[in-house]
Amino acid sequence: MSTLSRRSFLRSAALVGATALTACTVTTTNGVTTITLDVTKVKNYGQAGLNAAATVTSFLSSFPALAPYALAITAAETALSGALSAFSSAAGSTLTISYNDATWKTRVDSILSDLDTLAAAIESALSGSGAALSSSVLSNARTAYNALATLISVFKALLGVPDAKAPVGTRTRLTRDMVLVGAPVPATGMTEAQALKALGV
Template identity: 50%
Template sequence: MIQSRRNFLRSSGLVVAAGALTACTITTNGKTTTLTLNTAKVKAYGQAGINAVTTILSVTSIATAMGAPAVAAIEAAGVTLSASLSAFASETNGSLTISYDNTSAKTRVDTLLVDLNAAAVALRAGLAAAQQTVTNGAINTAITTFNALLTVIDAFEGLLGISLTSVTTTQEATALSTLAVK
């Protein structure tokens, strides 16, 4: 699913529906479409994923119940996401305008979303294993953290026009707060 999403992102050119969102504006001049993203919001989404990984793995009982292979996969996804976020931040320098022919910047955004999804997939697998043995409040906290990450991903996809998100501004703010992103 993640690979097909990456292909979809690259081939779709970011749907015009994203223009209705406050974190994104779209202008068209002839055959050139330009998308301007609120980079602070995009960086917050990436940081939310990193914080979800850190928060969930910091609970010893959950990390132990997940098992070493799942923890290793989650850690690897977190490292990859962190690298994507750093590359995005470095390339954008606080602002980002993507023309459909600007493949480098567009690739940074696409990669960040793909890596955010990869971290969520790894966390989902680990949490499924942990739920079998961890029954205290820690698992509920981990699930709340994971659900906040899913909300952030949904908001990010809505920002890019990939999905018709139903995430409200309040839900997005709550999810980012849960993931300790300001």
């Protein structure tokens, strides 16, 4: 029975890994590392950010005292939407892009930067909301924030970009290999798939 369970687990892990591998492939030739990204995956991360923003601002909209936080989130959402539209227009029907190409790198980095700004705005709103939000609303908003933080960590790990919020010098730091096998992000306990589902992508 345990052998069957182990086989099932390994099969599932292989399928998850194969899915993740299509999102990002990394090759090194003569010391030069090339990162190829799935266009749909980048779009999904951007859309998840927009969904997180919409979710949290809908919670804040009933409280005038929280309007400054909602405005900051909306500003970050607008910037992300613009970066995502520019990326989508440039990609057209292209399925994959090279992160080593300076133009594509700039577009991808713009989306990632806007996701970071958005996450910071949401985190600030949750910290500053005090007792204005009910415990259930705050819990839902935190779930959206944690899902967004998960995707940002995954995105950075795939790109090989340092994550300032990740634990430094510990085994809990997220690596590209961890992402490729569908491991949860240590800081949030969520997997990429769970985070995308939580944000409706």
